Amino acid sequence: xxxxxxxxxxxxxxxxxxxxxxFLRWFLYFILILFASYFIFPLYVMVVTSLKTMEEIRQGxxxxxxxxxxxxxxxxxWGGRGYGAGDTFLRPYFxxxxxxxxxxxxxxxxxxxxxxxxxxxxxxxxxQWVFLFLLFGCFIPFQAILLPMARTLGTLGISNSVxxxxxxxxxxxxxFTTLFFRNYYISxxxxxxxxxxxxxxxxxxIFFKILLxxxxxxxxxxxxxxxxxxxxxxxxxxxxxxxxxxxxxVALNNMxxxxxxxxxxxxxxASAIIAGIPTLIVYVLAGKYFIRGLxxxxxxx
Amino acid sequence: xxxxxxxxxxKIVMAPAVGLIGWFVYxxxxxxxxxxxxxxxxxxxxxxxxxxxxxxxxxxxKWLISVDNLLVFTALFLIFCIVIGIILAIFLDQxxxxxxxxxxxxxxxxxxxxxxxxxxxxxxxxxxLGIQKMFIDWGFENFTFDWLVNRExxxxxxxxxxxxxxxxxxxxxxxxxxxxxxxEIVKAAKIDGAGLFTVYWKILLPMMRPVFFTSFVxxxxxxxxxxxxxxxxxxGGPGISTTMPALFMTQAAFHKSQVGLSAxxxxxxFMAVAAVIIPYLYSELRRENAR
Numbered sequence: 001x002x003x004x005x006x007x008x009x010x011x012x013x014x015x016x017x018x019x020x021x022x023f024l025r026w027f028l029y030f031i032l033i034l035f036a037s038y039f040i041f042p043l044y045v046m047v048v049t050s051l052k053t054m055e056e057i058r059q060g061x062x063x064x065x066x067x068x069x070x071x072x073x074x075x076x077x078w079g080g081r082g083y084g085a086g087d088t089f090l091r092p093y094f095x096x097x098x099x100x101x102x103x104x105x106x107x108x109x110x111x112x113x114x115x116x117x118x119x120x121x122x123x124x125x126x127x128q129w130v131f132l133f134l135l136f137g138c139f140i141p142f143q144a145i146l147l148p149m150a151r152t153l154g155t156l157g158i159s160n161s162v163x164x165x166x167x168x169x170x171x172x173x174x175x176f177t178t179l180f181f182r183n184y185y186i187s188x189x190x191x192x193x194x195x196x197x198x199x200x201x202x203x204x205x206i207f208f209k210i211l212l213x214x215x216x217x218x219x220x221x222x223x224x225x226x227x228x229x230x231x232x233x234x235x236x237x238x239x240x241x242x243x244x245x246x247x248x249x250v251a252l253n254n255m256x257x258x259x260x261x262x263x264x265x266x267x268x269x270a271s272a273i274i275a276g277i278p279t280l281i282v283y284v285l286a287g288k289y290f291i292r293g294l295x296x297x298x299x300x301x
Numbered sequence: 302x303x304x305x306x307x308x309x310x311x312k313i314v315m316a317p318a319v320g321l322i323g324w325f326v327y328x329x330x331x332x333x334x335x336x337x338x339x340x341x342x343x344x345x346x347x348x349x350x351x352x353x354x355x356x357x358x359x360x361x362x363k364w365l366i367s368v369d370n371l372l373v374f375t376a377l378f379l380i381f382c383i384v385i386g387i388i389l390a391i392f393l394d395q396x397x398x399x400x401x402x403x404x405x406x407x408x409x410x411x412x413x414x415x416x417x418x419x420x421x422x423x424x425x426x427x428x429x430l431g432i433q434k435m436f437i438d439w440g441f442e443n444f445t446f447d448w449l450v451n452r453e454x455x456x457x458x459x460x461x462x463x464x465x466x467x468x469x470x471x472x473x474x475x476x477x478x479x480x481x482x483x484x485e486i487v488k489a490a491k492i493d494g495a496g497l498f499t500v501y502w503k504i505l506l507p508m509m510r511p512v513f514f515t516s517f518v519x520x521x522x523x524x525x526x527x528x529x530x531x532x533x534x535x536x537g538g539p540g541i542s543t544t545m546p547a548l549f550m551t552q553a554a555f556h557k558s559q560v561g562l563s564a565x566x567x568x569x570x571f572m573a574v575a576a577v578i579i580p581y582l583y584s585e586l587r588r589e590n591a592r
Contacts, residue, residue, distance in 0.1 A: 024497075028392050035389060036406045039469065042421040043409070049424065061435035062425060115318040122311035132586070134318060137326045139578045141526050143550045143567040145329040147336065147560060151345075171325045174318050203310045232414030234529040239551065249416045253533055256420050265424055276417040283412035287405060291473055294411060 050074060050270035057265055073266035077255075077274055088258065090274050092244065093251035097231060099162050100247055104169035105226045111170070112177020112222060113215070117207055119178070120185040121193045131182060137175030146239055153240055160241050168240060169230045176229075177222050180293070184218040185211065217289070224286055225293035228279050248275050330571065337564035345560055354565035363541055364566065367549045370456050374463070374545070375524040381464040382520055383513070386471025391501055393472070394479050404476075407469035415466065419533025422462040423449070452542040455535050459543060463530060467523060471516050478512040479505060511588075518581045525573050546570050 049057060050073050051066040080089035115134070119127050149168060150159065158164035188211065196206050237247040246254070252275045256268050283290050306313075340350040358364050389407055393400055410418060425431050428447040436444035448454035482505060490500050528547035531537060537544035537552075546566060553563035 025395075028395055028397070031388070032392050032397065032403055035385070036403055039406050039410065039465065042418075042425060042465065045425055046421050057430060061438050062431060063435065111318050111321075114314050118311040118315045124312070130315070130319060132582070134322050135582070137322050139522070139574060139582075140326060140330065141547070141567070141570045141574050143526075143547055144333050144571040145325065146551065146567070147345075147554055147564060148329040148332045149325070150555075171321050174322060175326075178318060202307075203314070228412060232416075234414065234416050234532070235547075235551075238532075239555065249414050249529075252420065253416050256423070256533070257536075265430065268420060269424060272417045272420040276413045279412045279414070280409065283409055284405070287408075290412065291408065294470060295474060295477060 046269045046273055050077075050266055050273055052266055054264060054266060073264070073270040074274070076264075077267050077270035088251070088255055090248060090251055090255070090271055093246055093248045094274070096162055096245060096251075097248040100165045100169065101227055101230050104166045104173065104230050105223055107166070107170040108173030108177050108226055109219065109222050111174055112179075113181045113212075113219075114207075115174070115178045116181025116183075116185050117211060119182050120188075121190060121206070121211070122203070131178075134175050134178050137172070138179065142172070142235055146235075150240065160243070160245050162241075162245055164240055165236060165245075165247065168236050169226075169233070172236075173226050173229070176225065180218055180222045180225070181215075184215070188214065220286065220289045221293040224282055224289050227282060228290070228293075231279050251275075333564045333567055333571075336561060337568045339561050341561035341564070343558040343560065350561070354561045355569075357562055358565045358569070361562075363544060364546075364549055366541055367544050367546045370543060371525065371545050373456055374460060374527070375521060377457070377460045378463050378467070378524050379517065379520050381460065382468045382471045383516055385464065385468040386516065387475055387506075389468070389472040390475035390479060393476055404473075407472050409469070410466045411470050413466070415527075415529035416533045418462055418466050419530050422458065422465070423534050426458050426461075449535065450539055452539050455539060455543045459527075459531060459534055462534060463524070463527070466530075467520065471520070474512050474516055475509060478509050482508060514581070514584070518577055521577050522574060525570060525577075 045062050048063070048066060051070050052060070052064075053070060053072075056064070056066060076089065078089060078091050078094075080087045080091075119131055153159035153164045153168075156164075156167075158167065192210055193206055196210055201209065232249060233247070234249045234253065237250040238253070241247065241250065252271050255271050335347075336345050337354050338349050338351065339346050340348070340353060393403060397403065426446070426449040428434075428445075428450060431446075433444060433446040436446070448458045486504065487500055490504055495503070526547055527545055528551070531543060531545055531548055535543045537548050547570065550563050550566045550570065553559040553566060
């Protein structure tokens with residue numbers, strides 16, 4: 001009875017403001033679409049520009065549609081022209097980035113999973129402090145470690161190499177991967193682990209038989225997060241590598257900045273798309289996991 | 302021996318993480334701190350020199366401009382990201398058709414690197430062929446938009462690109478926050494005669510205080526570390542009008558052989574981040590313990 005009364009007065013209220021509501025809805029959609037165009041605008045411009053010839057770019061505006069689908073700039077951005085001294089193109093650097101990302105993501109995820117497992121299922125006195133100790137690594141501005149890192153890589157003989165960048169990204173990924181796995185494993189009932197221990201299962205058996213099979217979601221989140229961060233990194237790439245060992249973001253920046261005779265904006269835009277496409281694909285295919293990682297590991301930015 | 306190994310296996314497995322972070326984070330920060338108190342130029346020297354580098358730093362015009370730029374950028378970046386983020390979150394929360402598509406559009410810039418973002422915006426904002434030409438071709442013949450090459454205005458182009466990249470993220474945080482509020486609270490307020498505006502302004506937004514706090518911390522953190530975006534968009538120019546601390550640090554360290562000075566600037570950045578992060582971590586941990 002009480003419920004009925006309430007819902008009818010609620011309905012009356014809705015009825016009264018019906019016209020204001022219709023106006024508000026239109027306003028709402030207008031604003032939302034306005035912002036959507038602000039966000040989509042640069043992507044649109046990038047794609048359209050990359051498909052135009054330089055002649056078309058000079059004649060039209062940012063928004064004009066290309067006269068034909070012309071992928072020449074993409075081919076030049078990816079594979080170069082095949083002549084000229086300053087013929088730089090992205091293909092080798094794209095592979096550098098792949099060679100850097102795959103091992104760095106693997107190692108940092110593995111170490112993070114193991115550490116998160118210990119911190120939640122093999123608790124010991126002071127484990128909170130160990131977690132805090134690791135967590136702080138998420139926040140440091142990397143400028144505070146650049147100088148000693150450069151020296152260390154030099155001493156180890158891996159400066160200006162993909163191996164060096166793998167080491168750097170693995171190490172500075174550990175705080176994040178640990179955070180992800182720790183927060184995930186903490187919600188797994190410890191009873192499961194205790195029961196397994198009584199049954200005589202050891203440290204690794206418990207991890208591989210009990211935790212790993214239920215870890216798929218957090219592994220996806222972690223891998224996506226690490227992949228995006230490492231693929232998009234510029235600070236480490238530009239500080240610790242140059243020339244042939246550079247990852248793709250550094251190469252893109254060099255290409256765009258290189259002051260050859262004529263500025264080819266179509267090639268620049270095609271290069272930017274090539275450098276952005278792997279992470280964009282991941283975002284479109286696995287947006288849900290991407291956002292989960294973002295909101296829980298966002299501290300790095 | 303075997304028993305000892307078995308007993309300490311968890312700690313042994315954890316050792317690599319603790320060792321690596323101890324060395325590469327804490328050790329390295331301490332090393333940088335030490336070097337900031339020396340008179341190191343091209344190579345690190347280990348004799349202490351007092352606060353000389355810090356005095357030099359705060360007497361340097363370029364550093365002062367960097368700090369000034371950082372303050373302007375941070376303030377605008379924060380305000381625009383949070384305001385846009387909240388508006389989008391609240392609007393999206395009104396049972397919108399195609400919400401998924403809109404959300405995807407608002408958030409995709411987060412998947413791109415700042416270098417890609419900077420490259421795109423640099424092209425859009427360039428005065429000869431970009432936005433300015435678009436408006437002139439549309440008939441606004443006196444339209445000028447030369448912020449990118451204008452000493453006074455160039456810093457705002459970095460704000461435009463930065464907000465474009467990060468506003469969607471604030472939207473995602475607030476949307477998650479709003480969705481976690483019980484429907485009953487909103488219904489009850491509506492029955493009491495509160496309009497939609499009042500519901501948000503008086504009830505929901507005040508409940509979002511932790512989300513404000515989180516966004517604040519993350520955005521400040523992003524802005525103190527901003528480096529890539531400036532490199533891609535302006536290289537700190539025209540002149541040094543858009544330089545920032547992170548740019549100052551790398552230039553001093555790797556181009557100008559002022560290792561001691563760059564260490565001092567890095568430590569200033571470290572302290573700025575710590576001043577924001579430590580209260581945040583403290584309150585987060587308290588919340589977790591209270592649960």
